[in-house]
Amino acid sequence: MRQNLKMRKLAVVLLLVILAWEWSAGCRRPEQKPLRREPETEFRYTEPEITLYDNATGQKKRIKFEEYIAGVVAAEMEPTWPSEALAAQAILARTFTLFKIRYEKGVPQHGADASTSAEEFQAYDPGRITPQVREAVRKTRGEVIKYRGRYIRAWFHSNAGGRTATAVEGLNFTKEPTPYIKSVEDPGQKVAKPEAKAWSASFPVDEVRAAVIEQTGRDPGAITVASIPKKGLSGRAVTIRLGKATISGAALRTALGPDKMRSTLIDRLELRDGVLHMAGRGYGHGVGMSQWGAYYMAEKGRSYRDIIHYYFKDVTIDKIWK
Incomplete structure (x- = not known):
């Protein structure tokens, strides 16, 4: 009986020693910070x-x-x-x-x-x-x-005109980083319909002046000069100088009409007789997936996963x- 009691006491002592050792060892371990995950809507595998x-x-x-x-x-x-x-x-x-x-x-x-x-x-x-x-x-x-x-x-957009754009370049988007957006060669230019491949447009300078004021709140004055001070990786006009004002290419496209100024991949920009003449390639902002590029890749046997991983990093x- 006494022998059993001694054995039980010894077992308790050993248990306390082990727990004390684990506790002290745990205190010495570096703090394990939980991974920060963006909360998402929980659908529990059920279509909402x-x-x-x-x-x-x-x-x-x-x-x-x-x-x-x-x-x-x-x-x-x-x-x-x-x-x-x-x-x-x-x-x-x-x-x-x-x-x-x-x-x-x-x-x-x-x-x-x-x-x-x-x-x-x-x-x-x-x-x-x-x-x-x-x-x-x-x-x-x-x-x-x-x-x-x-x-x-x-x-996504219709056709990148040969190369896709970063979010800043194509959309003047600076609200947050978008590291998954990359500028890549776009095969859509090989198969796009003519209206999505190249474009030209002309705008009276009074219309251009109103567009600049609408977007920037600044009056460019008489527009007698037009230039592209900055281009992006894909060759798109990041900024456009019109008279005394500078406007982002994306903002000017929005104001003049995205179905007229079809992209900011501008090959020709000139003033003549009170009219601003433009010509360029592609259709759309050029950011993300090119639809004509997806068409080309699908025709060549690439999967939808291949297409997405090509355009998004x-x-x-x-x-x-x-």
């Missing part, structure tokens, strides 16, 4: 519904997320294009939507997650949905693009619902 505002009717409706994405892909890209190009567009549309909802509260002016306006959100036209679009959305279901656990700004393609 969103509230969609119809700009034509002023009505809101609930719609399944993937059904909405099909309508976006059909509106933003030619619905008969190769499957892998449509699939890449589907992932960009899904990522764009979730970024806007998660970080910018969707379209709060309408009290909705999304709208049917291309200016406010994304283009949307369910009437253009084809079997090819359905298949592209189905095979990428729930897939999004992330950089270090956070949805990216999923920019160090990103992951994550499936967030089944």
Whole structure:
């Protein structure tokens, strides 16, 4: 009996010694800081519904997320294009939507997650949905693009004119770093339709002057000189000098009309007889994925994953619902 008691006491003492040693050793270990992760909406692998505002009717409706994405892909890209190009567009549309909802509260002016306006959100036209679009959305279901656990700004454009742009260069975007955006050679110029390959436009100087004032709040005065003081990696006009004012190329394009001044990849800029004449290449801001580039790559047998990783650097393609 006494022997058993002694053994129990010895076991307790040994246990206390071991615990004391582990505690002291633990105190000497460097502090393990938790990884900082950007909080995301938890879908628990279930497709969500969103509230969609119809700009034509002023009505809101609930719609399944993937059904909405099909309508976006059909509106933003030619619905008969190769499957892998449509699939890449589907992932960009899904990522764009979730970024806007998660970080910018969707379209709060309408009290909705999304709208049917291309200016406010994304283009949307369910009437253009084809079997090819359905298949592209189905095979990428729930897939999004992330950089270090956070949805990216999923920019895209029609054709880069030979080389894509950084966010600062193409969009004058300085709100936050976008290290996943890179400037790469774009094969879209090889296959783009003429209207997306090259452009020219002319603007009366009075219209240009009003555009500069609208965007900068500064009056350039009489516009008798025009030049491009700074170009970016892709050759785009980062800044444009007009009279006494300097404006970003992206801002001038917005003010003059992106369907007229189709890009900031300007090959010719001259004043003649009170008119500003321009000519350039590409169509769109040139940032992110070139749609005509995606078309070319898909035709050459590249997958949608290849396309996304070509245009976006160090990103992951994550499936967030089944």
